[in-house]
Every structure is written in C-alpha cells, then in structure tokens.
Amino acid sequence: MLSTRGFRRLLAVRFTAQWGDGMFQAALGGAVLFNPEREADPVAVAIGLAVLFLPYSIIGPFAGALLDRWDRRRVLWAANLVRAVLTVVVAILVATGVGGPPLYLGALAVTGVTRFVLAGLSAALPHVVEEKHLVESNVLAATAGAAVAAVGGACAIALRGVFGPDNAGGATVTVIASLGALTAALLAMGFRPGLLGPDEPKEAKRALVAVARGLVDGARATAAVPSASASFAALVAHRLAFGVSTLLMLLLFRHGFTQHGVLLTGMGGIGEMVALAAGGLGMAAVVTPWLVRRLGRAGAIRVALVLGALTQLALSVHIRMEMALIGAFLLTGAGQIVKLCADSSVQSEVDDDTRGRVFALYDAVFNIGYVVAVAAAALLAPPTGRSPLLLVLAAACYLLGLVGHELLRRRHPRAPKHPASRGFPQGESRNLSADTWADEIPDSPGQKPRLAETGER
Known part of the structure; x- marks a missing residue:
C-alpha cells in the first residue's frame, strides 16, 4: 500500500492533521484546566469537554452527506486552512485572557471543521487504494492516525513545560498546533482535482434530508435486532459512567x-493516566476474542459491565492516585470490550442497507451520552473531585446497563427476510424460524457458528 503515491500522500495529510488536532486538544485542556491564571470549576470542565466531543456527533452525519457532493480534495485543503486560521484565533483569545463563551465557541468551530477533515479522509481512501487492500488500509490509517494524535498531545504537554503554564504559554502552544493543519492543507493541494471523488455528486439539500431520515431509520433498525439493541444499551451505560469518572479524575x-x-x-498526571488508558485499549484487543470464544458476545459484555461496576466501587472506597491510574486502565479496557462486541453485533446482524445509518446513530449517542454524563456530574461534583457518591452512581450505571442488556436480549428476534444474505447460497432452501436463526448466531457460549463461517452447507 505504501508503494502507492496517492495513499502515501493521503496518509501524510491524515498524520499532519491529526497531530495538529492532538496538539490543539491538549493545549486547550492545559489553557483552561491547568492554567494558574484560570480557576477551572466543574462546570468549566464540563463545557470544555462538550466543546471537544459534541461537534463529532452533531456535525459528523452532515459532513458525510456534503462530502458526497463537494470535491473532497478541495474540502481537505480548504477545511485545513480554515482550521489553521481558527486555531490562531483561539490562541489570541487564550493570550488575552478571554474565557467563557468566546473561547468555547472558537474551540467549537475548530473541532467542527476537524470533523469535515476526518470524514473527507475516510471517504477519499477508496480512491487511492485497491479494493482488496481497503480493510488493511483502514486499519493502518485509523490506528496510526490515533497514535499520531496522541503524540501531538504529548508534544503539547511538553511544550507547556517549556513556554510556561500561563496564558502566554498556552497561546504559544496553540499557535504551534495550527502548523499541523497548515501542512495538511499544502499536502492536500498536491492531489489532482477530482481524484478523491465523489464520482457522482448529489444535491446537498437532498443529502441533508437523507441524513435526518437516516438517523430515524438507524434507530428503527437497531430496535429490530435484540442483540444489537442490547449491546447498544450496554455501551450507553458505559459512556455515562465513564463520563462521570472523567470529570472527577480531571478535577482530582x-x-x-x-x-x-x-x-x-x-497535566503530567493526566498524561500518565492517558498512557494507562491506552494500555487498557490494548488489553481489550487481546482479551475480547478470547472472551467471545468462551462466553459469546453477550457473556463478554456481562464480564465487562461487572468489571466496570466493581472498579467504580473500589475507586469510591479508595480515592487515591494509584487507584485512579489502575481505574483508567480497567475502565477503558472494559469499555473497549463492550464497544468491540457492539461493533461486531451491528456488523454481523444488522442488514447491510441500514448498517451505515445504525453506525451514524451509534456515533452520535456514543459521544452525546458521554457529554450528558459529564454535564450532570459537574452540577454535583465538589471542586476537588472527591465524591464517593458520584462514583457509586457510576457503578450503578454499569449495573443498570447489565439489566437493560439482559432484558433487551430476551426479546423475540426477527428472522431475516432473505436467508441467502446470511451466508447461504442463492436458491438453496432452508426454512429457518427466528429461534433457529438465533441458535446460529454465536452470541452465547455453546452455540454453533453460522454455516457460512465453517464452510458447511
């Protein structure tokens, strides 16, 4: 894949853009949360996290629709240029000590434009790699891009130590972050016009209507598949609990x-916590396949939810730095287990013609639930972050998610309309009831896998 010039250039655009994004988020967090000239209370923390996460949910579906109409090469260079300018504007606000709505609106604009950039990179990928390498190229781009964003965040934390934790130091680091977007824009200009698609532009107005309808269709499709809606409920419970923990850890x-x-x-302690959280993601990647083979997807989700609840209860009893770091590892790992199982459920059991809309809804709820939990906790959390009651409530979220998961799984599943689409050859007659289909889905231990997966007919 790296021998393809277009893929190399697109990867370079992604790396520079995501490095700048990681720099910006860490610089903004440092300017607002760990600046001795600013007294960040829980509500300020909640607003800052909402600014960083909500644009991905609100703007994301519309960005995808518009990218099916506009030349993606132009979107990539123009959006990155706009992002660089807006980042400098935010740096000026930080340098002059401006806070509150002006600072948050500026950061909201930067992260909103970033969503266009990331969506454009994903949509353009099939135009620079062969179809047989599409899965591998997605894995490489997404994984390496996330790593580069983490490096950007680490650079921001290091530069804060060089330039100082005051407003001037935060502004300097934010300006440096704009260089990532500027470099990405220059690289994107190197593509030939039209090379990145779209091949068949659509009218923007119709695309926006399709987005609005698509979220409703995604909700209906999710509700129609018990295992998907059950894993969805478990994931929402995790995000609510994780949002509460995030707010408290930042304050602590x-x-x-x-x-x-x-x-x-x-900021140094936050860096250590992020590193252990990344270790939790790696642990989940190794453990989840092993758990699913032995317990099924539903069993793996149960284990993860119980682990999350026990971790939150342990934190509520021992609110110490060591426990916070261990909790970051365990809670992130548990949440990733739930997410991987939920992804697998949607990919394997939701019909292909509605799967994209389900994931669009999934992404929106994923981030909105997190922000809602942070906002609710901000109204109850003390300025020091020491709140055993909120940690117990977070544990209760996991247990409620477990109850919801079990109740939704026990609903009567629907049978697929076309057995051929589930792995059987066209023309082969299999009169399978809904219960038989449930038996062939490896959602629980002891069930046989789909015949298509074993090579049997």
Missing part, C-alpha cells in the same frame, strides 16, 4: 491529588 489531578515519586499531578 488538578486539586485533589498530591504528587509523590513518579506519580505526577496536573
């Missing part, structure tokens, strides 16, 4: 913890 590392040994407070 700013106000509640004391540095000792290699364990740091402030």
Whole structure:
C-alpha cells in the first residue's frame, strides 16, 4: 500500500492533521484546566469537554452527506486552512485572557471543521487504494492516525513545560498546533482535482434530508435486532459512567491529588493516566476474542459491565492516585470490550442497507451520552473531585446497563427476510424460524457458528 503515491500522500495529510488536532486538544485542556491564571470549576470542565466531543456527533452525519457532493480534495485543503486560521484565533483569545463563551465557541468551530477533515479522509481512501487492500488500509490509517494524535498531545504537554503554564504559554502552544493543519492543507493541494471523488455528486439539500431520515431509520433498525439493541444499551451505560469518572479524575489531578515519586499531578498526571488508558485499549484487543470464544458476545459484555461496576466501587472506597491510574486502565479496557462486541453485533446482524445509518446513530449517542454524563456530574461534583457518591452512581450505571442488556436480549428476534444474505447460497432452501436463526448466531457460549463461517452447507 505504501508503494502507492496517492495513499502515501493521503496518509501524510491524515498524520499532519491529526497531530495538529492532538496538539490543539491538549493545549486547550492545559489553557483552561491547568492554567494558574484560570480557576477551572466543574462546570468549566464540563463545557470544555462538550466543546471537544459534541461537534463529532452533531456535525459528523452532515459532513458525510456534503462530502458526497463537494470535491473532497478541495474540502481537505480548504477545511485545513480554515482550521489553521481558527486555531490562531483561539490562541489570541487564550493570550488575552478571554474565557467563557468566546473561547468555547472558537474551540467549537475548530473541532467542527476537524470533523469535515476526518470524514473527507475516510471517504477519499477508496480512491487511492485497491479494493482488496481497503480493510488493511483502514486499519493502518485509523490506528496510526490515533497514535499520531496522541503524540501531538504529548508534544503539547511538553511544550507547556517549556513556554510556561500561563496564558502566554498556552497561546504559544496553540499557535504551534495550527502548523499541523497548515501542512495538511499544502499536502492536500498536491492531489489532482477530482481524484478523491465523489464520482457522482448529489444535491446537498437532498443529502441533508437523507441524513435526518437516516438517523430515524438507524434507530428503527437497531430496535429490530435484540442483540444489537442490547449491546447498544450496554455501551450507553458505559459512556455515562465513564463520563462521570472523567470529570472527577480531571478535577482530582488538578486539586485533589498530591504528587509523590513518579506519580505526577496536573497535566503530567493526566498524561500518565492517558498512557494507562491506552494500555487498557490494548488489553481489550487481546482479551475480547478470547472472551467471545468462551462466553459469546453477550457473556463478554456481562464480564465487562461487572468489571466496570466493581472498579467504580473500589475507586469510591479508595480515592487515591494509584487507584485512579489502575481505574483508567480497567475502565477503558472494559469499555473497549463492550464497544468491540457492539461493533461486531451491528456488523454481523444488522442488514447491510441500514448498517451505515445504525453506525451514524451509534456515533452520535456514543459521544452525546458521554457529554450528558459529564454535564450532570459537574452540577454535583465538589471542586476537588472527591465524591464517593458520584462514583457509586457510576457503578450503578454499569449495573443498570447489565439489566437493560439482559432484558433487551430476551426479546423475540426477527428472522431475516432473505436467508441467502446470511451466508447461504442463492436458491438453496432452508426454512429457518427466528429461534433457529438465533441458535446460529454465536452470541452465547455453546452455540454453533453460522454455516457460512465453517464452510458447511
């Protein structure tokens, strides 16, 4: 794949754009949360996280629709240029000490434009790689891009130490972050016009209507498949609990913890916590296939939800830095297990003609649930973040998610309209009831896999 010039250039656009995005998010967090000239209370933290996450849910579906009409090469260079300019504007606001709505609106604009960039990169990928390499190229681009974004965040934290934690230092780091978007724009200009698609442009007005209808269709399609709606409920429960924990940990590392040994407070402590959370993601990638083989998808989700609840309860009893770091590892890993199982459920059991709309809804609820939990916790959390009650409530979210998961799974599943679409050859007659289909889905231990997966007919 790397021997293809178009793929190399698109990868370079992604890396520079995501490096700048990681820099910007870490710089903004440092400017608002860990700046001695700004007193960040829980509500300010909640607003800051909402600014960083909501654009991905609100703008994402519409960005995808418009990218099916506009030249994606033009979107990539123009959006990155706009993002660079807006990043400098945010840096000026930080330097002059402006906070509140002007700062949040500026950051909201930057992250909103970033969503256009990331959606454009994904939509353009099939135009620069062969179809047989599409899966591998997606894995490489997404994984390496996330790693580069993390490197950008680490660069911002390091540069904050160089330029200082005050407004001037935060503004300097934010300006440097704009170089990623500017470089990405210059690289995107190197593509030939029209090379990245779309092949058949659609009218924007009709596309926007399709987005609105698609979210409703996605909800209906999710509700029609019990295993998908059950895993969806489990994932929402995790995001609610994880949002509460995120707010409390940010406040604790700013106000509640004391540095000792290699364990740091402030932005350094947040960096350590992010590193352990990344380890939790890696653990989930290894453990999830093993759990699913032995317990089924439903069993793996049950284990993850119970692990999340127990971790939150342990944190509520021992609110210490060591437990917070261990909790970051376990909670992130548990959530990733739930997410991987939910992805698998949607990909294998939701009809292909509605699968994209289900994932669009899935993405929106995923981030909106997180922000809602952060906002609710901000109204109850003390400034130091020490709140055993909120951690117990987060544990209750996991347990309620477990109950919802079990109730939704026990609904009578629908039989697919066309058995051929589920792995059987066209023209072969199999009169399968809904219960028989449920038996052939490896959602629980002991069930045989689909015949298509074993090579039998």
